[in-house]
Amino acid sequence: MTDNDPRPHRLLGMALIVLGFGAATVALVGPLGAGWLEYHVSPGAAGQARGGDVAGLMLVAPVAFAAGILVLRHHRLGPVLALSPAAYGMYMYFQLGVSGDSARYPGNSEYFFPLLLGLFVLCGLIMLMAARVPAPDLGSPSHRLDRTIGVYLLLVSAFLVFGLHLPGLLAVWRGQPTVEYLADPGLFWLVKMMDLGVIVPISILVGISLLRTPRRAGLLRYGMTGWAALLASSVAGMAVVMQTTGDPAASGIITVAFSVFALLAIVLAVLVHRPLVTAQEPDRGRRMAE
Numbered sequence: 001m002t003d004n005d006p007r008p009h010r011l012l013g014m015a016l017i018v019l020g021f022g023a024a025t026v027a028l029v030g031p032l033g034a035g036w037l038e039y040h041v042s043p044g045a046a047g048q049a050r051g052g053d054v055a056g057l058m059l060v061a062p063v064a065f066a067a068g069i070l071v072l073r074h075h076r077l078g079p080v081l082a083l084s085p086a087a088y089g090m091y092m093y094f095q096l097g098v099s100g101d102s103a104r105y106p107g108n109s110e111y112f113f114p115l116l117l118g119l120f121v122l123c124g125l126i127m128l129m130a131a132r133v134p135a136p137d138l139g140s141p142s143h144r145l146d147r148t149i150g151v152y153l154l155l156v157s158a159f160l161v162f163g164l165h166l167p168g169l170l171a172v173w174r175g176q177p178t179v180e181y182l183a184d185p186g187l188f189w190l191v192k193m194m195d196l197g198v199i200v201p202i203s204i205l206v207g208i209s210l211l212r213t214p215r216r217a218g219l220l221r222y223g224m225t226g227w228a229a230l231l232a233s234s235v236a237g238m239a240v241v242m243q244t245t246g247d248p249a250a251s252g253i254i255t256v257a258f259s260v261f262a263l264l265a266i267v268l269a270v271l272v273h274r275p276l277v278t279a280q281e282p283d284r285g286r287r288m289a290e
Contacts, residue, residue: 009071009078012129015122016068016082019089022119023061026096027053029112040100040107042183044247051237052092059230060085071133077276082130083219084226084269089123091194091231099187131219141221141272143214149225149268150210153203156228156261160200164254165192180249203228222272229269232262 030037031046032053039049064085070078097116100109109116169192171178181188206224209217236258242250 006074008129008133009074012079012082012126012133013068013072015126015129016064016071016085019085019119019122019126020061020064020068022115022122023056023064023085023089026093026112026115026119027057027061032057037109037112038107039096039109040102040105041187042105044180044242044245044249045184045187047241047245047247048238049096051239051241052234054237055230055234056092059233060088063226063230077273079130079133080219080222080276081226081273082126083223084230086123086126086130087223087227088230088234089119090127091199091227092234093117093120093123095187095190095194099184099190101184101186127223141275145268145271146210146214146217146221149221149272150207150214152264152268153207153210153224153228156232157200157203157207159257159261160195163257165196168192178249183249225265225269225272229262229265232258232265236262 026037027033029035030049030053031039032050039046041049063081067078067081067085070081072078093116096109097113097120100107102110168178168181168188172181177185203224206217206220210221214221236255239250239255239258241247243252243255
């Protein structure tokens with residue numbers, strides 16, 4: 001594979017466009033849209049799915065489309081931007097595909113499992129392809145921005161552990177489980193496992209790397225920042241829906257916290273990706289000169 005081989009860009013670009021259509025489809029056929037896709041979850045969890053679908057339709061799908069077009073045009077931002085919707089999709093579509101209690105709640109999500117599984121696999125392939133697509137030197141953002149992103153990731157990790165998940169775990173261990181746990185225990189443990197076992201450790205490692213050795217962070221600074229912007233926006237949407245529908249598990253503090261986290265992550269994602277928008281690719285500059 002050479003730098004002039006168009007096949008990696010073509011495959012990655014088409015995969016991202018398919019992901020964009022897939023993300024929009026899940027949102028439009030789910031609780032937010034036509035309601036054809038019904039998850040085997042409590043009404044409260046179904047409301048959270050609607051909030052997540054808002055982010056999927058308004059943010060994830062457009063970002064995937066934009067990344068796909070940029071990749072097809074051989075823009076240096078394309079493969080970097082591709083990491084964000086792919087990482088979000090692996091996290092979200094895995095949960096949507098395996099969560100639920102069919103013995104307790106009605107639904108039909110099992111018939112949509114091939115769609116969710118396909119999107120999960122597609123997101124994994126996109127991440128692999130994006131990392132392998134030949135790209136010019138991306139340079140490095142300012143040290144101040146790297147430090148800001150690092151601090152942000154560490155603060156979010158601390159909030160996930162001590163502010164969001166630990167109180168629910170302590171309640172279960174004390175024999176006084178929360179309403180959210182009683183309604184959807186399987187989903188409760190799935191989210192805890194993924195957040196505390198995957199998201200928090202990776203966020204801490206990347207955060208420390210950006211604070212101590214930012215040059216080694218590489219693509220992780222872009223992938224983590226973009227992923228955080230999409231996921232925090234999705235969780236903020238879920239929290240807002242819970243508040244507006246009077247869900248007993250709703251928390252004003254959680255809603256405000258994730259709304260702030262989402263806003264900060266979007267700002268950081270824009271700042272870290274912005275230099276790649278205007279920077280001229282060396283290969284393209286040489287072609288124009290020739």
